Amino acid sequence: MEVKIGNSQLVLKQGDLTEEEVDAIVNAANPSLLGGGGVDGAIHRAGGPEILAQCKKLGGCHPGDAKITSGGKLKAKYVIHTVGPIWGGGKEGEPKILAQAYQRSMEVASGNHCRTVSFPSISTGAYGYPIDQASRIALRTILNCLKDHQGISEVRIVLFSFEDYQVYARELRQMTIPM
Numbered sequence: 249m250e251v252k253i254g255n256s257q258l259v260l261k262q263g264d265l266t267e268e269e270v271d272a273i274v275n276a277a278n279p280s281l282l283g284g285g286g287v288d289g290a291i292h293r294a295g296g297p298e299i300l301a302q303c304k305k306l307g308g309c310h311p312g313d314a315k316i317t318s319g320g321k322l323k324a325k326y327v328i329h330t331v332g333p334i335w336g337g338g339k340e341g342e343p344k345i346l347a348q349a350y351q352r353s354m355e356v357a358s359g360n361h362c363r364t365v366s367f368p369s370i371s372t373g374a375y376g377y378p379i380d381q382a383s384r385i386a387l388r389t390i391l392n393c394l395k396d397h398q399g400i401s402e403v404r405i406v407l408f409s410f411e412d413y414q415v416y417a418r419e420l421r422q423m424t425i426p427m
């Protein structure tokens with residue numbers, strides 16, 4: 249599924265983020281930036297030790313911030329490591345931190361002249377963020393950022409499961425149905 253925003257577009261797809269042939273993929277990391285499971289583990293496995301070596305020099309990453317390394321052996325040129333919030337019920341600033349993670353990742357991508365960026369569904373795995381709420385924040389933040397970062401021509405959200413893809417597609421349809 250895709251939506252045009254000016255000269256840019258937002259694409260939803262099901263797949264493996266590590267296979268993406270884009271300028272940058274975004275990693276759903278933890279504050280240590282020293283690897284983990286989920287998409288973090290997949291990126292380090294596929295990208296090789298060079299990514300971890302660079303991460304070790306970054307001094308960690310606060311939730312809502314984002315930092316960049318090379319893509320190592322990945323098809324993507326860069327990996328933008330961001331940290332989403334751990335879901336604690338929704339009253340601990342989680343929505344704001346999740347939006348910041350997407351926004352900062354878009355800013356870092358734009359600052360490094362990336363034209364194509366692929367995201368995972370940040371915080372909806374080990375961090376437990378309900379995916380219906382997280383998807384609305386992800387889509388709204390990315391759509392707003394595309395207006396501010398005209399240099400980014402395509403943003404993809406790559407969902408690992410078909411069920412997750414259906415959630416995002418439903419939310420995107422609801423956002424873009426003409427009132």
Ligand code: APR
Binds near residue numbers: 263286412
């Ligand atoms: N490609 C795309 N999406 C993936 C992949 C992959 N190869 N592997 C997992 N995912 C999806 C999950 O299905 C989930 O929808 O990424 C989403 C985010 O899940 P996690 O990877 O668990 O990330 P998150 O919920 O943000 O938790 C981050 O988990 O891996 C650790 O080090 C990481 O501590 C951090 C925490």
